Amino acid sequence: MKMPRDRLIRYSPLDRANHWTMAMVFVLLALSGLAFFHPAFFFLSHTLGGPVWARILHPFLGVVLVLLFYAMAARHVRRNLLGENDVQWMRQIGDVLDNRDEKLPPVGKYNPGQKLVYWSLVVSIALLLISGVIMWRPWFAGYFPIPLIRFASLLHAVSAFVAIVTIVVHVYAAIWVKGSVRSMTRGWVTRAWARHHHGLWAREQEEAQRREQQP
Numbered sequence: 001m002k003m004p005r006d007r008l009i010r011y012s013p014l015d016r017a018n019h020w021t022m023a024m025v026f027v028l029l030a031l032s033g034l035a036f037f038h039p040a041f042f043f044l045s046h047t048l049g050g051p052v053w054a055r056i057l058h059p060f061l062g063v064v065l066v067l068l069f070y071a072m073a074a075r076h077v078r079r080n081l082l083g084e085n086d087v088q089w090m091r092q093i094g095d096v097l098d099n100r101d102e103k104l105p106p107v108g109k110y111n112p113g114q115k116l117v118y119w120s121l122v123v124s125i126a127l128l129l130i131s132g133v134i135m136w137r138p139w140f141a142g143y144f145p146i147p148l149i150r151f152a153s154l155l156h157a158v159s160a161f162v163a164i165v166t167i168v169v170h171v172y173a174a175i176w177v178k179g180s181v182r183s184m185t186r187g188w189v190t191r192a193w194a195r196h197h198h199g200l201w202a203r204e205q206e207e208a209q210r211r212e213q214q215p
């Protein structure tokens with residue numbers, strides 16, 4: 001199907017399927033993880049079929065999240081490096097929060113806030129994987145000394161806290177910027193949205209389209 005002229009493609013079907021599977025897996029991991037963290041949250045173990053199944057499935061789901069997340073993150077790494085105008089955008093954070101978008105310099109596919117979310121997840125999910133493997137009974141924990149396993153369990157809790165707070169910010173920002181969720185459900189954004197929120201990216205996409213149309 002041909003894309004109408006006033007739209008730009010932002011995410012492929014594969015990107016979107018990956019993202020929403022990852023989002024569901026993340027929620028299941030966060031809820032079952034909270035069940036292990038404190039008795040007040042024990043009832044949440046039922047999200048994975050009760051305490052025994054939650055204990056078995058949580059680490060395997062963690063591996064699924066790692067595979068899905070880094071498959072997506074690897075495709076977006078270049079776009080998440082600090083680019084021209086990003087430092088100026090951060091200096092004008094007051095204008096960002098007060099919705100004075102017209103005063104902001106144009107940014108690429110992601111703004112510095114989105115880049116921060118990206119790198120926070122790259123680091124916290126890596127730490128969750130490393131600490132999780134060290135604690136994973138009966139497979140790997142036997143290879144590590146008990147003080148290290150205790151440290152890993154602390155690191156796991158801290159990294160999970162960082163990842164959950166990051167995702168709460170990510171979801172809030174996605175809802176706050178109107179038109180953003182549609183890019184991840186339908187795959188496209190309007191040209192006006194792209195020019196308004198990601199001016200450099202819009203320019204780059206429009207130039208690529210012009211080149212394609214040239215005979």
Ligand code: HEM
Nearest residue numbers: 022023026069076110114115118167171174180181183184
């Ligand atoms: C559960 C609710 C979630 C919602 C509503 C949501 C929404 C969105 C939206 C709208 C975008 C597109 C933003 C844009 O292109 O401007 C996006 C991108 C992205 N999301 Fe989510 N998301 C959710 C969960 C997650 C989770 C759990 C993760 C990772 C564990 C995640 C990781 C990402 C990544 C890596 C991107 C690409 C942006 C980048 O590379 O910085 N999202 N999300």
